[in-house]
Amino acid sequence: MSTYGLGSVFSPQSVAVIGASPRERSVGRIVLRNLREADFTGPLGVVNPRHREIDGIATAASIGALGWVPELVLVTTPAAMVPRVVADAAAAGVRAAVVITAGLGQGPGSLAEELAHAARPSGLRVIGPNCLGVMSPHARLNASFAAHPAAAGDLALVSQSGAIAVGMVEWGLARSVGFSAVVSMGDALDVDFGDLLDHFALDQRTRAILLYVESIRNARKFMSAARAAARAKPVVVVKSGRHAAGARAAATHTGALAGSDAVYDAAFRRAGLLRVHSLDELFAAAETLRHVRGTPGRRLGVLTNGGGVGVLAVDTLSDLGGTVATLSDQTIARLDDVLPGTWSRANPVDIVGDADGARYTAALEAMLADPGTDAVLTMNVPTALSSASEAADAVVDVLGRRRGRAAEKPVFAVWLGKEQDAIDTLDAANVPTYATEAEAVRGFMYLVRNQEAQDALKETPPSLPEDFAPDTAAAQAVIAEAVAAGSEWLDPLQVARLFAAYDIPITPVVYAADAEAAANAAEALLARGQAVVVKILSPDIQHKSDVDGVRLGLVSAEAVRDAAAGILQRAREARPDARIDGVTVQPMVVRQKARELICGIADDATFGPVIVFGRGGTAVEVIDDKSLALPPLDLRLAHELIGRTRVSRILKAYRDVPAADTDAVALVLVKLAQLAADLPQVGELDINPLLADRDGVVAVDARVRIAPTVPLHKGPGHPRFAVRPYPKEWERAIALADGREVFVRPVRPEDEALFRAFFTHVTSEDLRLRFFSAVRHFSHEFIARLTQLDYARAIALVMIEPETGEMLGAVRLLADADFDRGEYGILVRSDLKGQGIGWRLMRLMIEYAHWLGLRVVEGQVLRENRTMIAMCRQLGFQVRPDPDDTTLVRVVLPIGPLPPGS
Template sequence: MSTRYLEALFNPASIVVLGASERPDNLGGMVLRNLMSSDFPGRLLVINRNNYANVHGVLCVPKVSRMPFSPDLAIICTPPETVPKVIKQLGEAGVRTAMVMTGGMSRAHSKTGRPLMYAVRDAARKNGIRVLGPNTIGIMVPSRSINATYAHMGVLEGKIGFVGQSGTIASAIIDWAFARGVGFSHFLTLGDSMDIDHDDLIDYLAQDSNTRAILMHIENIPNPRRFISAVRAASRTKPIIAVKSGRVPESEWMPQQLPDGLTRSDPIYDAVLQRAGVLRVNGLDEMFDALESLSRMRRVRRDELVIMANGVGPGVMAVDRLSALGGSLAKLSQSSIDKLAELLPPYWTRKNPIDLNYDASPELYAQALQILARDPNVSNVLALYAPSLTEDNLQIADAVIRTAKQSRLNIFTCWLGQSSVLDARDDFYAAGVPTFFSPEKAVKAFMHHVNHQRNQRLLKETPESFTELNMDRAAAQKVVSEVLRSGRNHLSNQEAREIISDYGIAAVETWYVDDMDEAVELFHRVGGPVNITLIHEKSCHPFLEEKTGRGRYQSTISRLNDEDAIRDSCQLLLREYRRHFPQSGFLGFAVQSTHQHMGGIDFSVGVTRDPVFGPLVVCGAGGASVNVMTDRQLALPPLNMVLARELLQRTHMYKLLKEYSRKPEQDIRSVCETLVTLSQIVIDIPEIKGIEILPLLFNDKGAIAVDVAIDLGEPARPIINPYPRELEEWVTLPRSGRRIIIRPVRAEDEPAHIEFHERQSPDSIRYRFFQYRKQFTHNDVAQMVQIDYDREMAFVANATREDGSEETLGTVRVWTDADNLQCEFAVMVHDECKGEGLGVLLMQKMIDYCRQRGTVEMIGNVLPDNQPMLKLARKLGFHTKYNPEEEVTDLWLQLNDPEDDWQRQRLAGGAESELW
């Protein structure tokens, strides 16, 4: 992630176009004509080896070395084989940003046999140039009169940032947006994105005050860790809407190897985008409908919807769509029903949806909306209108617009038809009232709004506490280390059980025997009916049944209650094994008592691994009588209890568990704890490639694993940085001798964080937040404790109370820019701990952390009368300077030496530091 030199890309004072000529089909010429027609205010230059005097009236020189000035941006439209050399020459000439519009470089090969785009990347890195492309359509920034593309038309000026991957799709979006009156702050495509990628641009657009929302077209995500970190940060302040193309294997440009247990890669993108807070839509038309709802609709206070129309049909269509999308109708209050009954015909249904009748007047629309505005059960209203001979649709639209401006309601509209209602739609657009072409589109857009807010709330929910006291990480890691030393890539059935037991997951007691005689002997010793499973080498790998086809072989026989049945069953299992897995080594039988679990509701839970996106937690139905794949849902680790419950709720089995379990809440919590634990296992032991518990059943104490398989691979980390346990540190306060832990903050710390702030003195609050604050909301504190460890860090100093709960005594946090150049700190210590040296301990820990991370400089602002903080800062080596403009004291501390010129320029605040 880096916004380095991106200001030069989006706001250049000078541009050179390489390869432009006056031929009508010349790529560089098209770009130059668009730049000139957009009235680009800066200097233009052309480089063409044919030594033209000028191209379209713009000065032309034959080579880079002849440039009369060093431009901010170079646009390269030369043949593929020339581009690496051109990049090198531009870097030597001091150019720091380039767009490579030349296509085909991922297929054209250099002398080394590698695609030319890699030679371009190497040249750019060596010479310090940021590169957009190759194969980009270019960029448009209407507010700065920049159209540096080969597109057939420009875009309107607006507040939307668009980042795409396909130039063809981008061209269609330009037309689409113009017809809808949608304007853009920035518009560009990445092309092959060998340097500048989604994450760089999202970081830039997140900081841009002219960008209110971000649209993305995604074909693939080559750097998911960087992508999700940037998008999670941006989505907290701006809506992000994404279209992902290539949803099925047949449409993927470069199909990737699928993780075990999955048949499609598209659900992985669902999980990634949802976890990042992105609203995913299914196509371009849906993208603009979603944009209409997110950018124009008011915030949804309730999820239910009221539908009103001048007829039954449109309302019924809207209700059908709402139900199909999981939405719900609002229930009208009795007062609203009575007041509407005074206005409507006696045959009115007295419920939602509201039929205003075919002759509904502008006054009736306005009166109905006013009645609904006084109903506490109503927050959202869809006003539908079908053309009628009796009334003027423009007058009705005007009545709705006037009422919407004065109402607390979230009102959106759908004027059905085409030719006769176009003017009304234009009036809605001009008034900022969301409007849609059909009831289905209107409801879909509304549900996008609802689901986006639900997802944002989910990501900010406070997870319930989850104890890890019964986890023996060292024992589990020892088991895996011994298996790896033996050269195996999987654990035996018994070893796999040891792993989950070490992490506190309950498992059915299991005995292992070598042959049927030992199985019979064990049966007589144990007594009662037993289940017998044949174990072989391949069965020790997870997701085996999905690989081979569920139901094609039998590996377990249950409820065996006599010696003959056991022998016959062992013979049958051996025949099945020899038929389906003749090359897999026989390892014996596993025997379990039939009555150790209640059975009934079978879950399949586990972890698989994607080659790009890393570990994935899976959950869904288990059992031979169901199609496991239709119910398998997935999520990204690390999980907490909120995220685990959301994953579980997406499965069909969740509904069965709530309906048929004897203790539904206990069992739901137990499944969630299992999912969180599985997530933690692969974080602690990155060599574990896959885990499958099949089935996960329930006894009177909760979930219990019947069978488990684990395989191993090269170490892999989750794409979301997990809680950094290695940073935990126990210290003793020197004055009181109190034992405390200094550790990274967790989402579960929210209650202690709220208590910490509420117990502070007014002056301490003012020193920390530069204003007096009496209370802190859930959203305020969620931002403090639910952090992205890739770009933020917060340490808390906690002490343990007598009841075992933790009390927060102090906190320090930093926000780091996308380039890891500067971090801004804030620190606060509990009033009761002043003079304990806790502030020094917290600050020193954060300084050490940021220094080790490679951050160059730590900065901060302090109120001038905050003498204790100023004294602490000087003690730690900070430089201080009063800032009269902001009326604060600026602090800064160099942590590491800057390595590159751009770092020195930005820190120095010189002229070229503007280019970032």
């Protein structure tokens, strides 16, 4: 149900504790005490049938006996009582429950299942069970058994661990860091990461979201919510269990490379989240986000009165991938005028150990004014010749007076020693302070990485080559043939047919049942002067080198015959249990300056198919040079995937070796992602090696495993993709009322120019009616929000005139994370009204809502927009006053089952 009812968790008007106890140190008593000490202002009730009063508060025997209905209940009863208690709360009309009680078990027949059945019919939201509770400082709500309440601030913390939540609260109190909310999810029976990300993405009191993750259950829901949240504000995540050996049982090299944590890392990157690897780093990220909203670039200037710590800072910056800012000649000249002759005359700017406040002022002003500097790290080393407090005052004074471009540049501070007054001065001026230069540089790089993630989410990817049109019918026939034969692995001939369907270059292969057939098969190749490769063919032997099952560079029929006989004999001796079908014969591929790569598809139990790329060869697992990405991919994402590996460096030209065709490599990765989208039965796919040089790529060896498709997600579309691909099935030609045929398709990320041209044909009044306010500037960010869609829960259908290619109108539908409700929006060119465009788009939107399985479609319409209200009534929408805004009405359409034959 996504964010439904979560307002009752974080801003309840009334609260009741069920299971509060007078027993000292009991959870129920601590929760009640924390609620009272937080000065919760609404009605506070206590339910306990065995005591008349607890801590001076009269108790009620049941929820019904309270005489009023609490909006939120906190449950601390014994586990066996929880389902009945929650059922009573649901029946009474309670909106939400925080179930702190542990020990409800999991799965069918458990108390947790009973709890879910008790809550869901009425829509009662549940946090927990087995959780620390919830803190919402701005609402004066401490519904937890933590030792101390969180201070009010603008960071939202969502944690699967109560202990981590407590630790973050204590860290915040020690550093005057506050939270908009702290949530311990516990077993997350109902409310999960997706729901909470949706909630805090829209929460005006939350500037950044911190996540502590142990595992993700619903990957598509998480990815959809995380991508939406990351577009709105920074999301920082730390995940435990980074070294779990999740890939040991994989049968292919790509499967072995795709360890569980590497897949999580790929998922976080795809969602635009900032990943850190420890609580220390999470604390540092929180400190940075508390003070700084962004950075315009990665070039850091370092100002210090101690040269050694300045050098350490730039070393750390280089290690983390940042850029040491280069001072302009004008800045150096300006600093020459105000600094002693012994200053460093470069970045880091060492203003010498006796620097006073005036020296800090002059140097900082010059560095902030330098166009080659994006941010400044200011440091102070305590000496007997200078005053740390005076230096801090100088920094604050400069920041208070800066204007224009300099005002956009963040300033970080490291004041070594025990100069608390100086640190307090900086903190009060909203300057992030750190204990060491390394922490400060990491803080700066968090901002850089977060900004890069935001930019990546908004980029317009290049289009695929127009001539890439996979033969999906041929590919599906290959899979069907293998399934019918009961095969787990495609044989090399089937692999070749599958790759041909996706235009992936692969070495030709010929089957030979025995040594004599191998010699005959090789004759044509040998006659053309080509050497030959012979490999064992067995569905039970996937790593051929394990049985010495490969012979290279054979140049005569006799050599082929002897090699094939030897291979077959060794395979039977080494694997007497294996089915030996024969051998394959292929031309020897000799590309002297080619690089050996590996790429393929692995399958993850949580996130489904994953695209793997890296350094290939027989020692691929030992070298372990790989990167992963969740499909679908476009060419930009594919190039980014390549760039994250060490092997990408040798794809460039060096010495007498020309650069490899990285565009061809990227295209193979995109094709593999498309293959994974089209063929859910492909469990693993391994190309090793893929040879790449300036002339292109060729797959020398490849294996494909097929497996039954076990859906990871509910709803239509690919059953296993965590990121839903472009829904091509919704491309269609339709006829308007006047008989004209138009083309309708889902919006694509590259449609920015199409939308920009469309808006020139929409009046300012129509824009106001659509967006509820005047729209005067169509920025890249504004249009990116309309074109960069997460197809898992959002769709925008554009209508295009086929002859001109012009956009006539668009309708969009945004579903909640549980595919229960959807909200629509529509806009038609102002000069084309009255031609039935809006009507056809609305009908298509309703059809799509049926396809998604939504229960309700709704929207907000300005009361003055009588045309839209009339069309909604004709389509069956109910029109109701908006309870929160008298200028609006809500239109609501119940969605029934899709009619037969639709």
